[in-house]
Amino acid sequence: MTTTSARPAGVPAIEQLPQPPLRTSTDIQGNILAAFNKDFMDFRYLHFPDAARGRGWLSAILNTVSTTSETEDFNEQFSLARRAFGRDPNLVTVRCGVSLTFDGLMAVANKPDQVRKDLEDNKMQSFLAGAAARAADLGDTDESDPKQWLFGAGAGNQVVHAVLIVAADTDEMLQEKLKNLDAVENANQIVRVHVDEGRTLTGPLKGHEHFGYKDGISQPGVKDFHPESPDQPGVRDMHAGTELIEPGEFVFGQKSENGDRPAPQWMANGSFQVVRRLRQDVAGWNAAVIDGATKFTGTMDPTRLGACLVGRFKDGTPLAPPNGSVTGVGSDRNDFDYSNDPAGEHTPWVAHIRRTHPRVFAGNGDGHPKSHRLMRRGIPYGVQFPGGANDDGVDRGLMFVCYGTSLEEQFEVVQRFWANSDTFPPGKPNGSTPAPNGFDKVVGLAGKAEIGLADGTHGTVDMKRFVHTTGALYAFTPSITTLRLLAGGQDLPNKPVGS
Ligand code: HEM
Numbered sequence: 416m417t418t419t420s421a422r423p424a425g426v427p428a429i430e431q432l433p434q435p436p437l438r439t440s441t442d443i444q445g446n447i448l449a450a451f452n453k454d455f456m457d458f459r460y461l462h463f464p465d466a467a468r469g470r471g472w473l474s475a476i477l478n479t480v481s482t483t484s485e486t487e488d489f490n491e492q493f494s495l496a497r498r499a500f501g502r503d504p505n506l507v508t509v510r511c512g513v514s515l516t517f518d519g520l521m522a523v524a525n526k527p528d529q530v531r532k533d534l535e536d537n538k539m540q541s542f543l544a545g546a547a548a549r550a551a552d553l554g555d556t557d558e559s560d561p562k563q564w565l566f567g568a569g570a571g572n573q574v575v576h577a578v579l580i581v582a583a584d585t586d587e588m589l590q591e592k593l594k595n596l597d598a599v600e601n602a603n604q605i606v607r608v609h610v611d612e613g614r615t616l617t618g619p620l621k622g623h624e625h626f627g628y629k630d631g632i633s634q635p636g637v638k639d640f641h642p643e644s645p646d647q648p649g650v651r652d653m654h655a656g657t658e659l660i661e662p663g664e665f666v667f668g669q670k671s672e673n674g675d676r677p678a679p680q681w682m683a684n685g686s687f688q689v690v691r692r693l694r695q696d697v698a699g700w701n702a703a704v705i706d707g708a709t710k711f712t713g714t715m716d717p718t719r720l721g722a723c724l725v726g727r728f729k730d731g732t733p734l735a736p737p738n739g740s741v742t743g744v745g746s747d748r749n750d751f752d753y754s755n756d757p758a759g760e761h762t763p764w765v766a767h768i769r770r771t772h773p774r775v776f777a778g779n780g781d782g783h784p785k786s787h788r789l790m791r792r793g794i795p796y797g798v799q800f801p802g803g804a805n806d807d808g809v810d811r812g813l814m815f816v817c818y819g820t821s822l823e824e825q826f827e828v829v830q831r832f833w834a835n836s837d838t839f840p841p842g843k844p845n846g847s848t849p850a851p852n853g854f855d856k857v858v859g860l861a862g863k864a865e866i867g868l869a870d871g872t873h874g875t876v877d878m879k880r881f882v883h884t885t886g887a888l889y890a891f892t893p894s895i896t897t898l899r900l901l902a903g904g905q906d907l908p909n910k911p912v913g914s
Contacts, residue, residue, distance in 0.1 A: 435639045437483065438483070440684065441895065442895050443483040443666055443685075444512050446481070446510070447665060447818045448487075448640045448662075449640075450486075451580070451582040453582035455582065455583045455584070456613035457613065458612075460886075461576060461600070461605050462572050462606035462607075463606075464572070464604050464605070466523055468603040469523040469603075470904055471602070474902040475603070477898060477902055480512065481511055493506050509582065509584075509588050510582045512579075512892065513898065514577065514578045515577055515578075515893065515901075516890045519575070523901050525905060529906075529907070537679065542687060547567055547887070552827070553830050555887065558880070558883045564885060564886045567887045572608075574608075575608050580816075611692060611886075613795065613814045614796065615794060624795055625695045625797070626697060626725075626881075629729065629731030630793065632727070636651030636658060641659060657749060660672065665686055665820060666684055666686055666820065667912065668682070670914045671914050672783060672786045678820070678911070678912055679909035679912070680911070681893070681900070682893070684894030686820060687818065687820060687892070689816065689817045689818075689826045689887075691815040691887045692814060693883070693884060694811070694882070697811065699806065701717075703879070704717045707874075707878065710875065710876065712872065713870065713872025713874075723762075724765065724766060724857065724876070725766060725768065726766030726769050734762045735756065736755060737751055753774050759867070760867060761868070763868070764839070765853045767834075767857035767858065770829075770855035771829050771833060771858075776840050783824075786821075786825075789817040789818075791815070791816070794816075835855070852864065853865055857881075857882060860880065
């Protein structure tokens with residue numbers, strides 16, 4: 416009997432195509448390089464009563480923790496099927512990820528003093544201090560003060576040791592998995608400090624955050640994980656405008672952009688995780704945008720002002736003209752770098768996406784433009800705002816999650832020196848210093864923001880904060896190897912790795 420192949424002779428099967436080395440990692444946890452991308456995502460913040468029970472819990476969940484390889488295999492299959500059928504395929508699964516705070520590492524490590532010393536020797540000060548201790552520098556004051564946080568600033572058995580993310584394509588699958596995890600928690604007398612239920616919004620708001628803007632569009636490309644475009648070296652294949660960044664920016668033990676991410680071996684294949692529970696006042700934002708638009712000279716309305724504050728319209732269309740042109744709205748959603756808009760006349764300097772990723776202007780102050788990128792993995796929590804002018808009092812917002820190998824150079828630079836700085840950018844490429852133009856109006860401090868557009872429309876918005884921090888943690892997402900060692904109460908190897 417002869418068999419015929421649907422594939423022409425000489426064309427390799429997908430599974431035979433060369434894979435970038437990190438793509439097949441079974442040691443790096445999922446969600447760092449390969450996103451979980453699930454509609455139902457619970458966050459459990461847990462406290463271990465003692466080392467034995469912490470290790471017992473870790474041992475019991477070890478086999479549930481997802482790897483990069485399996486996470487990306489699923490994502491790839493999903494995308495291929497979507498492309499083939501023109502709709503979301505009926506492929507469903509559950510993913511888990513676990514991270515440990517500094518206190519959590521101290522609780523379960525066999526030699527906590529050595530672990531502390533490893534972190535100190537590598538100057539990982541923000542991780543050692545924890546998110547609550549960094550609050551004043553990051554603008555977590557007043558309504559965002561740690562005293563009011565739901566997690567991340569507690570004492571005694573409210574100190575968070577582990578963050579468990581359980582992510583599923585359906586609520587039924589999530590609940591089923593949670594039942595198993597409940598049993599493991601109970602068996603080890605783990606204290607659940609708080610739980611957040613991340614849920615993607617539904618209907619026309621699917622894929623959008625609560626203010627109504629499409630989220631999850633622009634992410635860094637990662638060398639050795641994402642394939643490179645054959646036409647544009649240094650750019651992710653099929654993702655115009657997405658630069659490939661050295662993998663050591665997101666995973667310890669790999670080459671980084673600036674040679675500044677050395678780590679002890681037990682951190683190799685791991686990453687720092689930032690978790691921030693950001694409450695959004697949607698009615699307040701809507702009213703401020705409507706009111707703010709009336710204060711402009713020229714052509715301004717709430718839709719355009721909202722886009723100026725975010726940098727994209729609600730459907731994700733960027734204000735930025737594509738590379739090489741100074742007119743029109745960018746047709747490609749991410750193929751722009753602001754080099755044709757130094758004065759912020761298309762995408763104002765206060766716009767959230769420009770503040771948090773200034774592209775060609777990034778690193779003007781320190782000369783390291785690619786050292787401040789964030790791998791964002793956020794998801795909304797809370798029910799959708801029903802509309803109208805009045806606050807309905809419901810707690811809703813964004814579970815902001817990001818990964819990277821330097822809390823100081825990545826999340827903290829972006830939040831502290833870019834979003835919360837009135838004088839950002841620190842300098843233009845020609846050396847001139849721009850006038851203060853205000854704070855990031857999505858996640859920055861309250862205050863004024865100057866906007867002057869190419870068509871002559873100009874004005875100042877003076878807005879309070881509509882995003883408040885209600886919980887935050889810095890954690891470390893270890894490799895599967897290190898999780899195993901921690902669970903077994905074994906010593907952690909600490910020979911230096913990385914660049
Ligand atoms: C409730 C809070 C937040 C909201 C509503 C929000 C909303 C958005 C939206 C709508 C986008 C554009 C879509 C995209 O490119 O993915 C975006 C992009 C982004 N946000 Fe946020 N965000 C929030 C918090 C934060 C925080 C706390 C940070 C970091 C300090 C941050 C950093 C970024 C970055 C780096 C981008 C990508 C910019 C680019 O590459 O063009 N966001 N955000």
